[in-house]
Amino acid sequence: MSTTDHNAHSEHSEYIDSDTGKMGMWLFLFTELFLFGGLFIVYAVMRSKYGEDFHHAALELNAFIGATNTVVLLVSSMTVAMSLTAIQKKQKNLAIGLIFFTILLAGVFLVNKYFEYGHKFALNLYPGSDVMRNLPHGEIMFFGLYFLMTGLHLFHVVVGGILLTIIMLKIKSGRINEEHFLLHENGALYWHLVDLIWIFLFPLLYLIT
Amino acid sequence: MNNQTPTAPLNYLNHKTGLWSWLSSTDHKRIGLLYFYCIVTFFLSAAVLGLLMKIEKVAPGETIMTAQTYNAMFTLHGIIMIFIVVIPGLAAVFGNIMLPIMIGAKDVAFPKLNLFSFYLFLGGACIALYSQFAHGHSPDTGWTFYVPYSAEASSNVVIALTAAFTLGFASILTGLNFIVTIHTMRAPGMTWFRMPLFPWSLYATAWIQLLATPVVGITLLMVIAERTLHVGFFDPKLGGDPVLYQHLFWIYSHPAVYVMILPAMGVVTEIFPTFSQKPVFGYVPIVFSSLAIALVGYFVWGHHMFTSGMSYESRWFFSLLTFLVAIPSAIKVFNWLSTMYGGSVDLQPPLLYAISFIFLFTIGGFTGLTLGSVATDIQVHNTDFVVAHFHYIIFGGMGFGFFAGIHYWFPKIYGRMYNIRWANIGWGILFTGFNLTYFPMFIMGIQGMPRRYFDYDPKFQLGQTISTIGAVILFTGLITMISNLIYHSKKGAIAPANPWHGVTLEWQIPSPPPHENFDEVPVITRGPYVFDNPHTK
Amino acid sequence: MSNNESHITSYALNFKVLLVLLILTTITILVIKAHLGAFTVAVALTLASIKCAIVLTYFMHLKFESLILRLMVGGVFLLFAIIIVITFIDYYFR
Numbered sequence: 001m002s003t004t005d006h007n008a009h010s011e012h013s014e015y016i017d018s019d020t021g022k023m024g025m026w027l028f029l030f031t032e033l034f035l036f037g038g039l040f041i042v043y044a045v046m047r048s049k050y051g052e053d054f055h056h057a058a059l060e061l062n063a064f065i066g067a068t069n070t071v072v073l074l075v076s077s078m079t080v081a082m083s084l085t086a087i088q089k090k091q092k093n094l095a096i097g098l099i100f101f102t103i104l105l106a107g108v109f110l111v112n113k114y115f116e117y118g119h120k121f122a123l124n125l126y127p128g129s130d131v132m133r134n135l136p137h138g139e140i141m142f143f144g145l146y147f148l149m150t151g152l153h154l155f156h157v158v159v160g161g162i163l164l165t166i167i168m169l170k171i172k173s174g175r176i177n178e179e180h181f182l183l184h185e186n187g188a189l190y191w192h193l194v195d196l197i198w199i200f201l202f203p204l205l206y207l208i209t
Numbered sequence: 210m211n212n213q214t215p216t217a218p219l220n221y222l223n224h225k226t227g228l229w230s231w232l233s234s235t236d237h238k239r240i241g242l243l244y245f246y247c248i249v250t251f252f253l254s255a256a257v258l259g260l261l262m263k264i265e266k267v268a269p270g271e272t273i274m275t276a277q278t279y280n281a282m283f284t285l286h287g288i289i290m291i292f293i294v295v296i297p298g299l300a301a302v303f304g305n306i307m308l309p310i311m312i313g314a315k316d317v318a319f320p321k322l323n324l325f326s327f328y329l330f331l332g333g334a335c336i337a338l339y340s341q342f343a344h345g346h347s348p349d350t351g352w353t354f355y356v357p358y359s360a361e362a363s364s365n366v367v368i369a370l371t372a373a374f375t376l377g378f379a380s381i382l383t384g385l386n387f388i389v390t391i392h393t394m395r396a397p398g399m400t401w402f403r404m405p406l407f408p409w410s411l412y413a414t415a416w417i418q419l420l421a422t423p424v425v426g427i428t429l430l431m432v433i434a435e436r437t438l439h440v441g442f443f444d445p446k447l448g449g450d451p452v453l454y455q456h457l458f459w460i461y462s463h464p465a466v467y468v469m470i471l472p473a474m475g476v477v478t479e480i481f482p483t484f485s486q487k488p489v490f491g492y493v494p495i496v497f498s499s500l501a502i503a504l505v506g507y508f509v510w511g512h513h514m515f516t517s518g519m520s521y522e523s524r525w526f527f528s529l530l531t532f533l534v535a536i537p538s539a540i541k542v543f544n545w546l547s548t549m550y551g552g553s554v555d556l557q558p559p560l561l562y563a564i565s566f567i568f569l570f571t572i573g574g575f576t577g578l579t580l581g582s583v584a585t586d587i588q589v590h591n592t593d594f595v596v597a598h599f600h601y602i603i604f605g606g607m608g609f610g611f612f613a614g615i616h617y618w619f620p621k622i623y624g625r626m627y628n629i630r631w632a633n634i635g636w637g638i639l640f641t642g643f644n645l646t647y648f649p650m651f652i653m654g655i656q657g658m659p660r661r662y663f664d665y666d667p668k669f670q671l672g673q674t675i676s677t678i679g680a681v682i683l684f685t686g687l688i689t690m691i692s693n694l695i696y697h698s699k700k701g702a703i704a705p706a707n708p709w710h711g712v713t714l715e716w717q718i719p720s721p722p723p724h725e726n727f728d729e730v731p732v733i734t735r736g737p738y739v740f741d742n743p744h745t746k
Numbered sequence: 747m748s749n750n751e752s753h754i755t756s757y758a759l760n761f762k763v764l765l766v767l768l769i770l771t772t773i774t775i776l777v778i779k780a781h782l783g784a785f786t787v788a789v790a791l792t793l794a795s796i797k798c799a800i801v802l803t804y805f806m807h808l809k810f811e812s813l814i815l816r817l818m819v820g821g822v823f824l825l826f827a828i829i830i831v832i833t834f835i836d837y838y839f840r
Contacts, residue, residue, distance in 0.1 A: 019812075020318050020393045026815060027385045030822045031423045037826050038427035038457055042442055044830060045453055045837055063775075070771055078764040081755065081805045088754045127438035137448020144440035148431070192806045199797045202771075203790035207778040392814070420825060456833055507825070508832055520839035526832070 018182050025186040029193050032156075036197055039149050043204060046141040053138020058208045060125070061146070065116050066206035069109050070198060076105035077195040080164070080188045090178045092171060099168045102191065106161040113154055146205055153197055160194050163187045220624065220721040235320035238722060240327050241305030242622070247331060248294055248302060249691070255289035256687060258282050262663075263646070263680035266673045269665055279663035280349035281364075285341060287352030288369060292376045293334050295607050296465055299472035300418070301330070301383055303614050304411045306622060308387060310715040310722060311405050313396025313731040318389040326382040333375030340368035351661065353462070356443040356454045360435045367436055370429045377422045377429075377461075380468070384418030387411050396714075398733035402496070405713045405737040406489065409496050410475025413503035417464045417471075421507065425461030428454065452517050459510035467506040469603060470570075471499060473610025474541055477563040480617050481545050483711040484560040485552025488738040491544045498537035505534050515586045524583050531581035538574055542567055557709065558632035562613035565640050569605025573598060576651065591661075594654025597647045605643060612639075612690065619694065620704030624721040627697040635693055639686030645679025713737055753810035763804045770797050 047054050083098035120143075124131040127147055132140060167187045170176040176184050221238045231239055262282055265274050274282070305323070309316050317323050341347045346364035354373075359366050391412050395404065432454070434440045441447025443454040482489045489495065511519060511527030519527075545567055554560070576598040579585045589595065620626050649672040650658075658669050665673060707716040714731060715722070774793045778786055803809045808816055 016319070017393070020389055022811075023392060023815065024319060024322075024385060024389045026818065027388055027419055030818075031381050031385070031419055033822065034420055034423035034826065035427050037829075038424045038431075038460075041457065041830060041833055042431070042453060045450065045833065046442075048834075048837060049450070050448070067771070067775060071768065074764060074767050074771070077801065077805050078760050081760050082757055085755055085757055085760065127434070127440045133439070133447070140441050140447050141449070144434075144442060148434060148440065189806055192801055195805075196798055196801055199801070200791075200794050203774055203778070203794055207775065207790060208787065420822065452836075456836070460829060508828065511832075511836065518840075519836045522839040523836035526835050 016182060018185075021182040022185060022189075025189050029189060032193055032197075036149070036152065039145065039152070040200070043145050043149070046138070046145065047208075050136075050138025050141060053136050054142045054208060057135075057139040057142035057146075058205065060120075060123075060143075061206050062116060062119070063206045065112050066202055069112050070202045072105050072109050072112070073195045073198050076102045076109075077192055079105070080191045084181070084184055084188050087171065087176065087181050087184055088178055092177075096168055096171050099164055099171065103161055103164050103168070106157055106164070109157055110154070110161075113150070149201055149205065153194070153201060156194050156197070160187075160191045163190060218719065219723065220719065221724045222623075222721050224724045233324070235316070235324050236724065237305045237309050237316050237320065237323060238622075240323050241302050241307075243327055244297065244301040244305060244330070247334065248298060251289050251293045251334065253687070253691070255286050255294065256684060258286040258289075260680050260684050262286065263677045265663055266665065267677040268674075269667050269670065271664070274663070276663045277346075277349065280661070281341070281347035283661055284348050284351055284369075285337075288337055288348075288373070290603075291352050291465075292373050293330075293337065295469045295603055296376070296380055297330060297383070298469065298607060299476065299611055299614065300387070300411060300414055300468070301327075302611075303407070303476060303618065304383070304387060304414075304472060307618060307715055308390065308408055308411055309394065310718065310726050311408050311713055312391065312394060313399055313714055313727065313733065314390065314394035315725050315727070317386050318394055319386050322382055323386055326379045326386070329375055329379035329382065333372050333377075333379060336368060336375060337372035340365045340372060343368055353458060354429070354432060355458075356432060356435070356451045357445065359432055360444060367433055370433050374426055374429045377426050380418050381422045381426075384415035384422075387415040388419065391415075396731045396733050400733075402493070403733050403736050406478040406492070406495055406499075407472070407475035410471045410478070410499050413499040414468050414471045417468050417503050417507070421461045421464040421468075424457060425465075428457040428461070431457075452514065452519065455514050455517055456510070459513045463510040463513060464503075464507050466599075466602070467502055469607040470610075471502060473566065473607045473614075474499070476610050476614040476617070477545060477566050478541075479711075479713065480559050480563040480613055481548040482738045482740075483617075483709050484555045484557060484563075485549045486555070486710065486740050487548060487552035488736075488740060489544065490547035490550075491540075492736065492738070494540055495544050498540045501537040502534060505530060505537070509534055509581075512581050512586070515583050516590045528581055528583050532578065535574065535578060535581075542571060555709075557616075558627075558629060558636060559613050559617035559709070561633065561636045562609050562616060565636070566606060566609040566613060569601050569609060569643070573601030573605055576601065589654055591659055592654035593650040593658040593660055596660045597650035597654060600647045600650075605647075612636075615694065617709070618715070619698075620708045621715055621720045621722070623698045623701070624704055624719075625697055625699070625701035626704040626708065627693050627701055631689065631693040635686055635690035637686075638682060638689055642679050642681070642683030642686050646676050646683050647679070649673075649676045649679075712740055753807065755804065755807065755810075759804065763800060767797055767800060770800075 079098045080102045083095045083102065086092075086095035086098060120126060125143060126132065127144055132143055135143070164187055167176060167184050170183065221236055225234075231243065234240065261273070262279065265272050265279060305317070343365050346362075348362070348364045348366050348369040350359040350362055350364070350366055350369075354366065354370060359370075391404070391408060431440070431442055435443060439447075441449045443449045443451050445451060478489060478495060509527055509530045511523055512531045515524050515528075545563075576594070580589065580595060580598060616627070616632060653669050653672045653676075654660075656669070658665060658672075704720050706718065706720050709716070717731070718727060770793055774790055777789050777793070782789060802819065808819060
């Protein structure tokens with residue numbers, strides 16, 4: 001979905017057809033879904049096996065930070081959708097502002113996560129630590145899944161943030177405009193996926209106490 | 210590549226020259242050829258490993274290698290053959306070269322992504338090789354990486370897992386590209402049911418690549434996490450469940466078998482009508498059987514785990530579904546035979562390979578039913594019977610399908626013709642060697658010869674020796690076939706645009722195809738297999 | 747280049763969707779704090795699925811996309827559900 005500079009004047013080679021590009025993005029999102037899907041299967045199996053331990057281990061998690069991050073991601077999902085509306089309505093500055101705000105929210109999410117993980121590490125609760133190894137089996141599974149699922153999600157937040165930054169710069173330079181905004185659409189789709197995954201992670205990890 | 214006479218018309222092989230023009234090309238045909246050369250190289254090296262393993266077994270006891278070497282060899286043989294050769298195999302080579310041409314497009318939907326997947330593939334292949342030569346032992350887990358051994362073995366398992374992960378992503382991106390290409394790039398007038406059957410089989414394959422591969426991706430990541438961070442998902446000591454690993458692994462790896470075989474079925478489906486000069490029998494059932502195989506094939510992974518301690522109900526269920534997959538496969542066999550019936554059959558090398566494909570695939574399929582039924586599976590599980598079965602499917606099916614394809618499209622790809630007589634001789638040696646190698650393994654398997662053993666009870670001496678002799682013949686056949694092709698790709702007689710009198714789009718353009726495939730966009734007004742050229746009369 | 751005809755979602759609709767999502771999130775938290783016992787997870791997952799559907803439909807513009815794309819998305823979720831069910835044929839009866 002990248003573009004080249006040397007033939008910026010010939011439209012047909014610079015811009016991929018919108019429907020084609022969008023379908024490609026959706027298919028990519030499907031693979032992302034199944035990537036997390038594998039983890040959800042493990043979660044489901046382990047939870048059915050160790051319901052009590054999961055229950056107990058989830059008390060360790062800070063539901064307030066989890067809820068804050070949920071709101072942060074939902075709002076950011078709206079702002080990125082709005083920025084797409086703005087670019088289509090030729091409101092370039094508004095679009096840039098909304099994207100910038102979205103990136104800011106991604107930053108807030110990361111900061112929250114930093115404190116959350118930091119707290120766990122302070123308690124020596126991380127995969128492979130002695131504290132964790134001596135927990136009941138189900139709690140080991142819970143924290144293992146917690147770190148792997150939120151960690152993989154975090155990775156996607158970072159990638160999404162980078163993608164949105166690229167989009168913001170391209171709107172500034174006019175490469176993304178009311179005629180050609182495929183990258184913007186796809187970036188927004190990716191960001192919504194990050195939100196979608198979190199919609200499931202939040203109740204499954206933080207709220208099962 | 211570029212020694213054509215200066216007067217020859219420009220085509221994709223000579224419109225630009227130099228190594229860099231190949232390595233940086235986004236032309237689907239050139240990328241397909243890059244895959245082809247890589248895959249053939251890896252195939253031959255893994256075949257040598259297979260041959261060495263067979264030589265080790267020529268007599269009981271240690272003959273040419275130690276048990277540890279043998280373990281490393283079957284692991285490397287498996288990783289290369291499965292992840293580098295047969296999973297990308299047909300789709301990446303013939304899919305790339307032929308799919309856009311057969312649907313009347315200039316290229317795939319995302320040419321740069323296509324090149325990127327090739328380099329991911331190459332990177333993954335290099336990492337797989339690195340796992341052999343890096344500091345420490347070569348991986349010895351088998352290509353399935355079963356826990357708990359893979360989580361504890363001291364060999365370079367993490368590197369091998371990374372390789373499989375990377376190769377998986379290359380496969381996902383190829384599948385993604387093909388789905389979008391088929392949806393959006395078909396020539397005007399080419400409705401879904403005017404599309405040739407090879408693209409249809411690629412379409413079904415691409416969905417499996419797209420939706421099954423990520424599951425194994427995350428599973429391999431979890432094993433890496435297991436080894437590096439001691440998380441314990443699959444480690445019973447920490448409360449994990451090793452059978453869960455097998456579930457996740459086979460959720461991908463069983464559908465992966467259909468990633469291998471479906472394109473091969475697509476190739477022979479192209480070959481039968483051409484060499485019978487007769488429309489394919491039952492176009493629509495073939496389409497739906499491809500889709501049905503892809504769909505039902507997704508739900509049968511548990512038949513690899515009958516002896517792993519699954520619940521009774523689960524074994525019952527997976528066994529039932531496994532029998533269901535046999536139905537669409539049998540429909541295809543029926544259609545291929547009926548296509549030949551009453552046609553003017555021209556027994557050229559591609560057809561020879563295609564017919565032997567049916568023969569070997571049917572043996573592989575029937576023995577698959579033996580393995581799919583719980584009671585008999587428990588008898589032959591983890592024996593040479595299983596090894597023989599999947600070699601009949603993967604080598605006899607996908608391998609012979611690949612050979613059929615290369616003999617079919619060779620004149621189109623290179624614009625030159627191989628020596629038909631040598632191709633026939635090569636086929637004869639290959640086919641004989643193949644059956645000599647693998648058929649005795651069925652019998653030894655039933656008698657209790659376990660797989661993955663470097664040594665055996667002297668009572669298996671006869672069968673093992675026949676099998677080793679077969680392997681040598683098989684390898685000779687491969688060399689005969691490949692040298693014929695390599696030699697004639699440069700020195701062969703110039704081939705006409707349509708040597709086999711085929712009717713699909715790739716035969717309507719010059720050989721080799723021009724850089725942009727079609728001078729003008731073709732408009733399709735009828736189905737793909739209408740034979741009305743004077744030749745048939 | 748069919749971007750010109752593509753649907754533009756209004757700011758107001760985006761905002762309304764966000765409100766609904768936030769309300770559903772609040773309900774989820776309240777339901778779980780109310781300790782409904784065995785139903786808790788079922789309710790939480792149902793609400794999450796509804797939220798998921800809303801994000802797909804409006805934020806991700808699925809409502810305005812072609813039928814084929816909508817079928818694909820539906821099929822993919824269905825496939826995942828079937829895989830979970832089949833896996834549990836093993837675990838449930840073991």
